[in-house]
Amino acid sequence: MLAAIGRWAATVLRGLGRLGLFLVDTARGLADYRTWTRLLPQQMRRIGVDSLPISLFIAAFTGIVLALLASYVITGAVPLYLVGTLVGKTMMMELGPVLTALALAGRVGANIAAELGTMQVTEQVDALETLAYDPYSYLVVPRMLAGTIMFPIIVAFAMGTGVLTGYLAATTLLPVTSDQFLHGLRLFFEPFDIQYGLIKAASFGFTITLIGSFLGLSTRGGAEGVGSATTRTVVYSAGMILVLDAYWAVTLLRHG
Amino acid sequence: MIEFRDLYKAFGPKHVLNGFSLDVADGETMVIIGFSGTGKSVAIKHVVGLLEPDAGAVAVDGQVVADLTREALAALRSRIGFVFQFAALFDSMNIYENVAFGLRRRRELAEHDIAERVEDALALVDLPGTQLRMPSELSGGMRKRVGLARAIAIQPKYMLYDEPTTGLDPVTSAVIDDLMVRTREKLGVTSIVITHDMRSAFKVGDRVAMLYEGRVRWSGTTAEIQAADDPVVRGFIEGRADARAEGGAADDGVPAEAGEA
Numbered sequence: 001m002l003a004a005i006g007r008w009a010a011t012v013l014r015g016l017g018r019l020g021l022f023l024v025d026t027a028r029g030l031a032d033y034r035t036w037t038r039l040l041p042q043q044m045r046r047i048g049v050d051s052l053p054i055s056l057f058i059a060a061f062t063g064i065v066l067a068l069l070a071s072y073v074i075t076g077a078v079p080l081y082l083v084g085t086l087v088g089k090t091m092m093m094e095l096g097p098v099l100t101a102l103a104l105a106g107r108v109g110a111n112i113a114a115e116l117g118t119m120q121v122t123e124q125v126d127a128l129e130t131l132a133y134d135p136y137s138y139l140v141v142p143r144m145l146a147g148t149i150m151f152p153i154i155v156a157f158a159m160g161t162g163v164l165t166g167y168l169a170a171t172t173l174l175p176v177t178s179d180q181f182l183h184g185l186r187l188f189f190e191p192f193d194i195q196y197g198l199i200k201a202a203s204f205g206f207t208i209t210l211i212g213s214f215l216g217l218s219t220r221g222g223a224e225g226v227g228s229a230t231t232r233t234v235v236y237s238a239g240m241i242l243v244l245d246a247y248w249a250v251t252l253l254r255h256g
Numbered sequence: 257m258i259e260f261r262d263l264y265k266a267f268g269p270k271h272v273l274n275g276f277s278l279d280v281a282d283g284e285t286m287v288i289i290g291f292s293g294t295g296k297s298v299a300i301k302h303v304v305g306l307l308e309p310d311a312g313a314v315a316v317d318g319q320v321v322a323d324l325t326r327e328a329l330a331a332l333r334s335r336i337g338f339v340f341q342f343a344a345l346f347d348s349m350n351i352y353e354n355v356a357f358g359l360r361r362r363r364e365l366a367e368h369d370i371a372e373r374v375e376d377a378l379a380l381v382d383l384p385g386t387q388l389r390m391p392s393e394l395s396g397g398m399r400k401r402v403g404l405a406r407a408i409a410i411q412p413k414y415m416l417y418d419e420p421t422t423g424l425d426p427v428t429s430a431v432i433d434d435l436m437v438r439t440r441e442k443l444g445v446t447s448i449v450i451t452h453d454m455r456s457a458f459k460v461g462d463r464v465a466m467l468y469e470g471r472v473r474w475s476g477t478t479a480e481i482q483a484a485d486d487p488v489v490r491g492f493i494e495g496r497a498d499a500r501a502e503g504g505a506a507d508d509g510v511p512a513e514a515g516e517a
Contacts, residue, residue, distance in 0.1 A: 028326075034363070123344040130304050130338040131358035131410070132330040 022214050026144065029136030039142040047108050047143065047209070048150025052157060054107060055100045059158035062095050063087060063165035071174045080176050084184025087166035092193045096159040098245055101151070101204035105237035109212040112143055113233035116216025117226040125217065135217065144209045151205025152198040159197060200248050207244060208237045257282055258303060258414065258448065263312035264470075265298055272298050274470030275312070285440060285447040287461035287478075289454070289492065294467050296450040297341070300416045303448070304336055305329050316414070334362065337407030337445070341419040343399040345391040351378070351402055352387035358410040377409040378402075380442065381435055397428035401435065408439055415439065415447040421456050433459045454493050458482075466492065 029036070070086040116139060119125050125135050163185070170176040215229040215236075258280040265273040272295035280286040288296050301307045302314040305321050313320045316332060324332060345354050355374045359365055365373070378384055381401040391399060400420060407415060417436065421429035433456050440447060440460075451457055457464055458478050465475035466489050474481070474489045484490060491498065 118347075122342065122347075123340045124346055126301075126306050127338070127340060127344040127346070129306060130333055130336065131406075132333040132361050134326070134330075 018218070019214055022140075022217075023210075025136045026140050026213075029134055029141045032134055032137035035133065035137040036141040036145070039138065040145055043142040043146035044150050046111075047146045047205075048154055051104055051107055051150075051154055054103055055154045055158045056161045058099050058103055059091070059096060059162040060165045062099055063091060063162035063167075064169040066090055066095070066162070067166040067169040067174065071170070071176070079180075079184075080174070081180040081184035081187070083170050083174065083176050084167070084181035084186075085188050086184075087170070087181075088163055088185040088189060089193060091162035091166065092159050092197045094197075094245075096162055097155045097197045097200040097204065098241060100155050100158045101201065101208065101241045102238055104151070104154070104204075105208050105241060106234050108147065109208040109233045109237045110230045112209060112212030113216040113219075113229045114226055116213060117219035117229040120217055120219045121222050121225060140213045140217070143213055144206060147205035147209030148202050149205075151208075152201040155197060155201035156194075159194070196248070196252055199252070200245065203244050203248070204241050207240050208233075211237050211240065257315075257317060258446070259313075259315045260299065260302070261313045261315065263299065263302065263314065264310045265295070265302070265307065266310055272470060273309075273312075276467065276471050277312075278465050278472055278475065280446060280448055282446050283444065284462040285436075285449060285460055287449045287451060287457040287464045288467055289451060289457055289464060290467035291492070292452070295470060296467050297418050299467065300338075300418060300448055300450060303414075303416060304333055304338055334358070334410060335412055336414045336416060337410060337412035339400070339403050339407050339415070339417045339420055341422055343391075343403035345399055345402055345406070347391055349391075350387065351383075351389050351391070351394075354391065354402060355387075355406045355409050358406060362410075373409050373411075374405075377405040380408060380438065381405045382431075397424050397431065400424070400432060404432075404435055404439070408443060411443065412445060415445045417447065417449040417451075419450050419452070421451060421453050429453060429456060430459075432456075436460045454495075 066087045067083055070083040071080065073086075074080060074082055116125070119128075119139075125139070128135050128138060167178075167181050167185075170181050171178050212233045215233050219225045219229045221228075260276050260278045263273045263276040264271070276295070276299055278286070278288075288299065290296050298307060302309055302321065303316060305324070308322050313322060315321065316336075319328070319332065321329070321332065345351075346357065349357070352371075352374055355377055356370045359370045359373055374387065375384070378386060381404050383398060383401055383405065386394075386398075386402070391402070394402065404420070415436075420436065421432050424432065436447070436449065437460055439445060447460075449457070449460055461478050463475060463477050464481045466473045466481075466486075468474075468488055474484055474486050476484065481489065481493065484493075490496075
């Protein structure tokens with residue numbers, strides 16, 4: 001039993017050590033800006049713009065459900081305009097960033113792991129190196145920067161969409177007027193709500209692209225290895241999103 | 257000149273190279289032969305710094321590869337063309353972009369110069385007019401020729417071929433052999449060719465070294481190897497099923513992920 005725990009701990013520590021070295025190499029890769037700046041717009045489109053439809057789809061339905069759920073919870077003496085408050089706060093601070101990130105862990109993270117993993121097992125990464133390119137500058141840096149920059153933008157659109165569909169659901173399906181919803185939305189609104197959601201989104205984007213790149217470039221063993229890297233990327237990314245979500249709540253939401 | 261100096265490399269418990277030493281003189285074509293899984297590809301990956309030795313060193317033009325800074329290693333790599341076993345073409349790029357890829361790294365060439373170099377390289381491998389095709393549209397032999405064109409487009413001083421004819425039919429293999437000879441004649445490169453194919457070895461090589469149990473078992477000219485009396489070498493050349501057992505070696509090759517077929 002103790003031996004098994006020891007082996008597990010050694011594996012985890014080795015993995016963390018390799019991840020640390022990977023981050024150091026990625027930071028070094030930033031120096032070759034002439035390589036990654038050329039590739040960044042393409043990755044921003046692939047990771048960001050191409051992810052918008054699925055993100056907005058999820059946000060749209062989340063907004064509707066939130067409005068109906070809020071009206072279900074709010075009964076008796078509690079004023080109905082709080083539907084707007086709940087939809088706004090929840091979309092901006094929690095569900096907008098977290099649901100978008102969970103969906104994109106599959107779309108973006110798995111895509112990066114599969115692409116880089118396939119390049120690794122077919123020696124395309126070795127070919128890059130023999131042609132004097134740094135794989136970190138060429139493959140990793142543009143993806144991680146694109147993820148970190150584009151996730152907040154996607155989440156901002158998701159927030160807006162969720163609030164809009166929540167508003168439409170509340171004013172058409174519930175006995176809530178437009179003025180009531182907007183009054184509730186403004187009542188406890190702080191600019192920090194949006195900042196908080198966007199900070200979380202940036203950290204999710206960084207983490208998902210880091211995990212996808214790291215596991216992709218660590219792939220061994222052909223098609224099976226690529227499949228394993230892809231699956232682990234989705235699982236680890238989903239886990240890390242929830243861990244980071246709790247981290248930011250503890251760090252930024254504790255008063256006094 | 258490329259020097260392998262008492263090179264040791266292990267992957268986990270498997271010791272692949274055990275004191276591998278070999279000198280490749282400027283202008284010559286050295287063929288390294290050996291059974292599958294004996295570390296031939298592992299050896300040449302040390303030349304471009306894709307692997308680092310556990311002990312010993314590889315030196316190119318007197319520079320020890322493992323001691324080079326990132327910048328110096330990049331400069332060294334730009335003097336070496338590497339032809340991969342399965343070509344390793346970039347799937348997402350067309351043939352033009354694949355062949356131009358190494359040239360773009362240099363940044364001093366204008367686009368029309370790059371286009372000219374790509375055209376010349378593709379003409380040298382008898383694939384003119386394929387610039388706009390994707391790698392997935394090409395046969396295995398054509399992919400290998402594009403891989404060769406990509407390597408020679410950078411006008412290297414050294415060429416490393418990792419099993420260039422493996423998996424090809426005899427006629428296509430002969431075409432690749434001719435291209436290797438033509439590349440040497442046109443560019444005057446120093447080459448290392450990893451192969452199992454003795455017909456190819458005799459055609460393209462000046463000297464042959466046999467890697468066995470992690471070190472050089474035998475080396476000599478292509479004429480000398482045909483008269484070699486070493487039982488392992490003879491068994492390998494003649495393709496005898498018991499050749500590996502002649503030297504007492506077990507059939508437990510390098511893990512595929514270490515880069516050896």
